[in-house]
Amino acid sequence: MKNIFTLTFLALSCLSTHAIASEKLAGNEILAVQKGGVPDKIYENNKPHLRIATYNIGKNEASENVADFTSLNAAIKKIAADIIAVPEVDNKTARSQKIDQLKTIADANNYHYAFGKALDFDGGEYGLGILSKYKIQHTQVINLPSGDAEQRVALLAQIEVPGFDTPVLVMVTHLDWQKDPTMRIEQVRHLLDVSIGDASSDFKDIASSIKILAGDFNSTRDEQPLKEISYFFNPVEKQGTDYRTWPAVNPAIDIDHIFTFKGQKWDVKKIEIPHNSPAFTWSSASDHLPFIADMELTEQ
DSSP states (O other): OHHHHHHHHHHHHHHHHHHHHHHHTOGGGSOOOOOSOSOOOBOSSSOOEEEEEEOOOGGGTTSSSTTOOHHHHHHHHHHOOSEEEEEEEEESOGGGTTOBHHHHHHHHHTOEEEEEEEEEETTEEEEEEEEESSOEEEEEEEEEOOTTSOOEEEEEEEEOOTTOSSOEEEEEEEOOOOSSTHHHHHHHHHHHHHHTTSSOOSOTTGGGSEEEEEEEOSOOTTSHHHHHHTTTEEEOOOTTOOOOOBSTTSOOBOOEEEEEETTSEEEEEEEEOOOOOSSOOGGGTOSSOOEEEEEEEEEO
């Protein structure tokens, strides 16, 4: 009888331990099972090309008149990217004279656009956006962990880019600014969970899709939040590049970045982070410089 009780106790203990272990593995500590999706493909010839940029426009506050988009529109034309991630956008706020900033820029430069609201502000909305030369098929705004601080979001946009066999999913974000990186790390981890299907999104087979993550990360390349991103994403980089983007008048730190998902391989042909010059004063358009990359997809 004692042996029976002992065996029963051991069995229950094992079940209990398994239950506790399963509970601890909930959330982003396990990888969701993936079925189907975008197949791997290596491009030997006719490699798909993309010119992409991230450009924090600072609500057009660099302009002496917030309603004057002359410098900002000139900057967008000089960037001349297929897709531009656009953090810090006002939508009909009082401080921006009730202007829909993203629509104004898009209309002036012949772009499709999508706005992602982070919060209601000053009689309108504040958030981020995306400009695209090509039709935006579907978008979703993802709320990121923000605690008691300003709500941060990611805008996901699925875009059918000519030359690509499958749509490109662009993820635009603007992370927390506080010196303590704890919240930014949480936000990055949630972004990673979304990108691999461990957190819900509207995008089917997201884990295998072509993904690009871009925006203002309020973190430099050597800080922990960006090291976390490198678990699933590669930084877009090219040897010899000066990555500093802020402040535009005399750049000191690199906080604006572009990343590509590790499921794909890209050949980065060129990176541009243009500075003030006799040809154009970038600091008249924004307090950030744009980060622009020309890339070819070598593996889907």
